[in-house]
Amino acid sequence: MDTAFAERRRRDLIVACVLAAIAATVPLFVKDVYVQNIMVLTLMWGALSQSWNILSGYCGQISLGHALYFGLGAYTTALLFTKFGVLPWFGMLGGGVISALIAMALGYPCFRLRGHYFVIATIVIAEIGLLLFHNWDWAGAAMGIEIPARGDSWLKFQFPRSKLPYFYFALALACVAWFVTWWLEDSKWGYWWRAVKDNPEAAESLGVDVFNSKMGAAAVSAFLVAIGGSFYAQFVYFIDPESVMGFQFSLLMALPAVLGGIGTLWGPMLGAVILIPLTELTRSYVGGSGRGVDLIVYGGLIIAISLARPQGLIGLFSFKGLAGLSAAKRKEAVR
Amino acid sequence: MTAETIIQSLASGLLMGLLYGLIAVGLALIFGLMDVVNFAHGEFLMIAMYATFFLFVFFAIDPLLSAPLVAAALFVFGAVVYLLIVRFAVRAKANAGMVQIFSTFGLAIVMRGLAQYFFTPDYRSVTHSWLGGKTVSIAGIYLPVPQLVGALVAIAAFGALYLFINRTDFGRALEATREDAGAVALVGIDKNKVFALGWGLGAALVGLAGAVMAIFFYIYPDVGASFALIAYVTVALGGFGSVFGAFAGGIIVGLVEATTAMLLPPSLKAVGIYAVYLLVVFVRPRGLFGSM
Numbered sequence: 001m002d003t004a005f006a007e008r009r010r011r012d013l014i015v016a017c018v019l020a021a022i023a024a025t026v027p028l029f030v031k032d033v034y035v036q037n038i039m040v041l042t043l044m045w046g047a048l049s050q051s052w053n054i055l056s057g058y059c060g061q062i063s064l065g066h067a068l069y070f071g072l073g074a075y076t077t078a079l080l081f082t083k084f085g086v087l088p089w090f091g092m093l094g095g096g097v098i099s100a101l102i103a104m105a106l107g108y109p110c111f112r113l114r115g116h117y118f119v120i121a122t123i124v125i126a127e128i129g130l131l132l133f134h135n136w137d138w139a140g141a142a143m144g145i146e147i148p149a150r151g152d153s154w155l156k157f158q159f160p161r162s163k164l165p166y167f168y169f170a171l172a173l174a175c176v177a178w179f180v181t182w183w184l185e186d187s188k189w190g191y192w193w194r195a196v197k198d199n200p201e202a203a204e205s206l207g208v209d210v211f212n213s214k215m216g217a218a219a220v221s222a223f224l225v226a227i228g229g230s231f232y233a234q235f236v237y238f239i240d241p242e243s244v245m246g247f248q249f250s251l252l253m254a255l256p257a258v259l260g261g262i263g264t265l266w267g268p269m270l271g272a273v274i275l276i277p278l279t280e281l282t283r284s285y286v287g288g289s290g291r292g293v294d295l296i297v298y299g300g301l302i303i304a305i306s307l308a309r310p311q312g313l314i315g316l317f318s319f320k321g322l323a324g325l326s327a328a329k330r331k332e333a334v335r
Numbered sequence: 336m337t338a339e340t341i342i343q344s345l346a347s348g349l350l351m352g353l354l355y356g357l358i359a360v361g362l363a364l365i366f367g368l369m370d371v372v373n374f375a376h377g378e379f380l381m382i383a384m385y386a387t388f389f390l391f392v393f394f395a396i397d398p399l400l401s402a403p404l405v406a407a408a409l410f411v412f413g414a415v416v417y418l419l420i421v422r423f424a425v426r427a428k429a430n431a432g433m434v435q436i437f438s439t440f441g442l443a444i445v446m447r448g449l450a451q452y453f454f455t456p457d458y459r460s461v462t463h464s465w466l467g468g469k470t471v472s473i474a475g476i477y478l479p480v481p482q483l484v485g486a487l488v489a490i491a492a493f494g495a496l497y498l499f500i501n502r503t504d505f506g507r508a509l510e511a512t513r514e515d516a517g518a519v520a521l522v523g524i525d526k527n528k529v530f531a532l533g534w535g536l537g538a539a540l541v542g543l544a545g546a547v548m549a550i551f552f553y554i555y556p557d558v559g560a561s562f563a564l565i566a567y568v569t570v571a572l573g574g575f576g577s578v579f580g581a582f583a584g585g586i587i588v589g590l591v592e593a594t595t596a597m598l599l600p601p602s603l604k605a606v607g608i609y610a611v612y613l614l615v616v617f618v619r620p621r622g623l624f625g626s627m
Contacts, residue, residue: 062432109617116372117616120571124609127564131606247564251440258433291455292556295448302441303420310427310434 009186012265016182020175027167036163038280040235043170044228046272049256050177051224056254057263058181058190059217060197061111064250065122068129069099069222071245073229075133078145078239081156088157092230096223103222104215111214126250133241144240147233157234166235173231174269177224181265184220193217197263225253259305261312270314275301336597343476344593350482352589356582357489357544358562359569360496361413361537363581366570368513368533371421371435375443376566377559379538381450383409383545384554388459391549397465402488402546406539413538414531416442421534422527443559450556459554467550485547492543493582500578509533565605568612574625583623587611 023043027036048070056062076098077091086094110121134142149160159165184190192213195203204210233239260271279298286293309315362376373379383405390401420438427434461467469480500506511519512529520526552558569588573580588608595607615623 109613113616113620116366116575117571117620117622120567121613121616123564124568124612128606128609131603135600135603247560254433255437258430258437262430262433292448292451295444295451297448299441299444299446299448302444303438304441306434306437306441307420307423307427310431311429 005186009182012182016175016178020171023171024168027164033163034284036167038277040163040166040170041280042272042276043167043174044231044235045252045256045276046269047170047174047177048225048228048253049260049268049272050174050181051221051228052253053257053262053264053268054181054184054193054224055214055217055221057257057267058184058197059193059214060263061214061217062119062254063122063221064119064247064254065124065126066221066225066253067245067247067249068126069103069225070229070232070249070253071126071129071133071239071241072099072102073226073231074233074239074244075139075145075229076226077230078147078233079139082145082147088230088234092227095230096226099226100219100223103218107215107218111211111218123247123250126245127247130241130245130247133245140240142240144238144243147237147239149237158237166231169231173224173227178265178269180220180224185265189213189216194263255302259302259309259313261314264312264314267312267314271312274313339475341597344597345590346476346478347482348589348591348593349586350478350486350589351592352586353486353489354482354544354547354585355562355565355569355588356585357485357492357547358541359566359573359581359585360493360578361540361544362566363570363573363575363578364496364540365534365537367576367578368509369425369516369530371425372439372567373421373537374436374439374563375416375446376541377561377563378443378446378450379409379413379541379559380545380548380562381554381556381559382412382446383542384549384552384558385450385454385459386542387546387549388461388554391461391464398461398546398550399465399484402543405546406542409542409545410535410539414535416538417531417534418527422530447556447559454556456556460552461549461554464550479551481547481550485544485550488543488547489585492540493579496540496578505529505532565608568608571622571625572612572615574622577622577624580622580624587623 026039030036030039048066052063052066073092073095076095077088080086080091080094081088106125110118110125113121133139139145147158150156150158152159152161154165157165157169184193192203192208192210195206195208196210196213200210229244232244236243256271256275257268258271259275260269261267278301279294282294282297286297305313358376358380361379362373365371365373386405386408387398387401390396390404391398396404420442421435424435424438425431466480466484470477471480471483472478500510508519508524508529509532512524512526512533516526519529548562565588569584570581571584572587573582573584588611591607591611592604596604599606619625
């Protein structure tokens with residue numbers, strides 16, 4: 001069994017490398033800015049959901065408050081740059097570290113909570129963050145922060161004229177989030193997390209440090225989500241509390257993982273590859289009227305998938321199907 | 336700040352709190368019955384408000400009179416939602432928790448979309464209803480009549496619910512199903528029927544709340560979102576599994592909100608509610624009266 005597992009892991013890694021390499025060449029053929037934009041968002045949401053999946057999928061601590069870390073990443077980067085001229089790269093790192101520390105500080109009291117009490121605690125904590133930023137004048141309050149455009153520059157991580165650098169960064173972020181998950185899956189932490197998820201009491205009695213495994217998962221998860229948030233701020237040039245810290249964001253972050261397969265290695269990316277292009281396309285084709293048709297389609301899709309495939313869409317792909325997966329991914333990306 | 340203004344705010348807070356309790360109790364009932372959190376609860380409130388609005392505009396039925404009609408309509412709606420969606424969500428063998436969250440969340444999005452489609456995103460309000468805009472002075476405290484009536488409706492609804500759960504066959508079936516859904520099947524109670532009726536009852540209660548809210552609150556497709564979050568906190572504060580915990584939770588939430596609004600800028604008033612929730616569950620991880 002061990003060799004089969006090692007074999008599967010090696011294959012996962014090879015498939016990931018091939019997919020990443022294919023994805024990297026896609027912009028050479030797809031020059032349409034609208035499509036490139038969708039690809040950037042798909043990779044970003046995939047990375048975010050992959051990061052969310054570490055705490056909520058593998059470790060089983062369902063957080064519907066990850067918008068807090070996303071927002072902290074976005075705000076840290078934007079504030080450091082606009083107020084002190086600190087380069088976004090340092091802001092990104094700073095936002096990640098701050099988020100990881102806050103995640104642990106919040107985890108300290110929250111990880112004693114179970115089930116819905118925990119979920120609601122994560123929601124209200126993110127809401128408190130949202131309201132505080134809403135009322136924090138120095139941070140732009142409800143008006144938000146506009147990041148001044150200073151021309152194409154890797155140093156300032158700004159590319160007003162091209163989506164490509166954003167695409168490659170988002171791809172790198174998705175690869176990092178995937179690789180971190182892949183690596184943790186077979187580490188001591190990975191085993192601890194699954195034990196904690198399945199049965200915390202039994203895990204504890206077998207010597208698993210339940211509390212610290214949750215703290216570790218929270219820190220890694222928050223760090224990666226904050227990097228995503230900082231990237232998003234650089235990508236859209238404008239942030240306000242609702243657009244980076246709203247409750248919807250937390251749900252949208254969980255959604256690809258849930259639809260793709262929660263607590264699985266490929267689930268979040270698969271979910272994002274299907275969901276994000278669909279969301280964006282329905283938004284542009286039927287959402288323009290502002291009459292909510294896109295919401296109806298989107299919501300209906302969520303109901304249908306969650307009822308039809310409770311274990312996630314990943315269940316549709318047996319191992320043999322992974323080749324099919326790459327084809328599906330390619331097709332989605334090219335479209 | 337004088338003692339008078341403090342009493343004034345606390346009194347309004349209490350009235351609002353009773354309404355929060357009424358909004359939340361349907362959620363608590365459904366949760367207690369089958370461990371499912373309805374993430375479309377706010378949207379149930381939203382359609383109840385629209386129903387009240389349209390009954391008023393097209394048939395000139397005052398919200399006070401249409402409240403029972405709206406509650407009845409929501410009863411049917413709740414039962415249908417159970418039969419069409421939730422019944423399948425609870426059957427999920429994997430990730431039951433997430434499936435319930437996201438199937439009801441999907442429903443919430445669909446309902447918001449439908450509301451935007453059919454009713455447009457415009458803000459509506461019921462103008463010139465019997466009670467709208469009236470205030471009454473009791474012992475020098477001015478209270479808005481709609482909220483006062485809402486509070487009375489809430490108290491009456493809780494009283495009726497108490498009698499209903501404890502004194503009727505259906506109430507007993509509800510309690511029994513809640514204790515052990517497997518065992519009731521053995522004594523010939525149809526679990527699905529009880530669950531459907533439970534969903535109907537929970538929806539009817541939020542329908543009642545929506546009819547009252549329509550008198551004094553703007554009606555728009557996203558109106559449910561903010562109240563839904565308060566309802567979750569209210570239920571959890573009172574403790575999952577305790578229907579009357581929601582009542583107590585509602586009162587506490589209303590009073591805390593009023594107090595916070597006196598101390599902090601009004602836009603931060605919800606922070607007080609959230610902070611109190613966190614403090615309570617950090618000390619008592621099952622909420623105030625929770626059993627699970």
